[in-house]
Amino acid sequence: MIDRYKAIEKILAHVQPADLVLSTTGMISREVFSTSDRPGNFYMIGSMGLLSSFGLGLALMSPEQRVFVVEGDGSALMSLGTLPLIASEGPSNLVHFILDNESYESTGGQPTISSKVDLAEVAKSCGYRQVARVDDIESLEGALVAIDGKAGPHLILVKAGIAPVEGIPRVTIPPTEIRDRFRSSVQQRN
Amino acid sequence: MDAKSFWDVLKSRDLTFFAGVPDSTFQQAYKYMVEDPEIRYVPAVREDVALGLASAAYFAGKLGGVMMQNSGIGNIVNPLTSFSLMYKIPVLLVIGWRGYGGPPNDAPEHWIMGVKSPEIFDLLEIPYEVPEPDQLADALDRLLAEIHKRSVPGALLIRPGVVD
Numbered sequence: 001m002i003d004r005y006k007a008i009e010k011i012l013a014h015v016q017p018a019d020l021v022l023s024t025t026g027m028i029s030r031e032v033f034s035t036s037d038r039p040g041n042f043y044m045i046g047s048m049g050l051l052s053s054f055g056l057g058l059a060l061m062s063p064e065q066r067v068f069v070v071e072g073d074g075s076a077l078m079s080l081g082t083l084p085l086i087a088s089e090g091p092s093n094l095v096h097f098i099l100d101n102e103s104y105e106s107t108g109g110q111p112t113i114s115s116k117v118d119l120a121e122v123a124k125s126c127g128y129r130q131v132a133r134v135d136d137i138e139s140l141e142g143a144l145v146a147i148d149g150k151a152g153p154h155l156i157l158v159k160a161g162i163a164p165v166e167g168i169p170r171v172t173i174p175p176t177e178i179r180d181r182f183r184s185s186v187q188q189r190n
Numbered sequence: 191m192d193a194k195s196f197w198d199v200l201k202s203r204d205l206t207f208f209a210g211v212p213d214s215t216f217q218q219a220y221k222y223m224v225e226d227p228e229i230r231y232v233p234a235v236r237e238d239v240a241l242g243l244a245s246a247a248y249f250a251g252k253l254g255g256v257m258m259q260n261s262g263i264g265n266i267v268n269p270l271t272s273f274s275l276m277y278k279i280p281v282l283l284v285i286g287w288r289g290y291g292g293p294p295n296d297a298p299e300h301w302i303m304g305v306k307s308p309e310i311f312d313l314l315e316i317p318y319e320v321p322e323p324d325q326l327a328d329a330l331d332r333l334l335a336e337i338h339k340r341s342v343p344g345a346l347l348i349r350p351g352v353v354d
Contacts, residue, residue, distance in 0.1 A: 044273070045272075045276075046268075046271075046272025046273060046276060047242075047268060047269045047272045047273040049238070050238060050239075050241075050242045050269050050273055051242075052242075053234070053238070053239040053240075053241075053242030053243050054242040054243070054245060054246055054273075056232075056242075056243055056246075057209070057232075057242060057243035057244065057245065057246025057247065057254070058246040058249060058250075060230070060232070060243075060246070061207070061246050061247055061249065061250040061252075062249075062250055079236075079238075079239060081235035081236060081239065082235065082239055084235075085232070085233075085234065085235050085239065089232060175276050175277045175278075176277060176278055178277065179277045179278065179279060182249065183248070183249045186249040186250055187249070187250065187251055
């Protein structure tokens with residue numbers, strides 16, 4: 001098990017300036033925001049389940065940029081049909097992280113069903129080109145290093161612990177400002 | 191109008207990136223779309239997934255489109271409110287209007303949404319147009335002007351028989 005905020009810190013440490021980083025609603029966006037806010041981040045502060053399809057669209061529209069999709073098991077399960085869609089479209093620049101703590105932690109830690117379903121196996125059978133399942137920080141580091149030089153779509157399933165961090169601020173940037181600076185980050189590369 | 195004329199109108203407005211779920215209202219137009227190399231179409235698994243995909247086009251400086259049946263409007267209410275309208279991300283919704291006019295038109299599963307479709311867009315303050323076959327270009331231009339002015343989604347509600 002990896003503490004989720006440590007996994008997020010590790011993932012963000014591998015982000016290059018041109019990369020796009022999308023984070024799902026709830027604690028994950030709040031932790032990405034407080035760890036490393038940057039214009040190329042898109043905080044999906046609502047619309048649970050929508051992140052992966054938005055990320056797929058961006059990966060197709062901007063093939064020269066790596067697109068990091070960072071979501072939880074709850075949001076991945078909500079839009080499970082997007083996994084085979086990502087695999088069938090096959091964008092090589094998409095890196096999909098599922099931080100799997102087997103719970104809806106943002107709403108109080110209620111259990112999801114991912115303790116009984118291996119989402120890495122699901123991604124493999126859907127046809128993701130690269131799939132890794134990591135449960136310690138060293139293997140996460142190894143999976144992040146391995147992204148380079150291999151065509152995606154990648155799926156990195158991070159088995160994470162329930163690790164409530166007190167006092168994480170909400171995303172304080174207004175939605176239209178998140179949109180505008182993110183749009184500039186996409187258009188600079190196209 | 192035939193499928194080619196329909197797509198000529200859309201393509202001439204730089205509408206070439208679509209995602210969606212098919213509807214029989216525009217069967218021929220769908221066939222034309224997937225065979226046209228100038229149109230990029232992603233066969234989404236749900237209407238909300240199509241909305242997420244198509245909205246990405248805005249960030250690359252284009253307007254994306256969603257092809258769908260009106261029975262899927264319920265599936266996009268959450269992303270319309272907490273994504274499209276909140277961030278003000280424009281997108282074009284091209285919707286086959288099943289159950290137009292209510293019972294006894296169409297099959298029973300379309301009766302309620304057939305009546306409620308425009309009311310939902312009124313409630314959400316999302317602009318829409320109901321084009322006649324010979325006035326698609328005018329309806330689309332009015333809708334696109336509104337979409338860009340308010341930076342919001344807008345819908346073309348296509349009744350059966352309007353497009354082949």
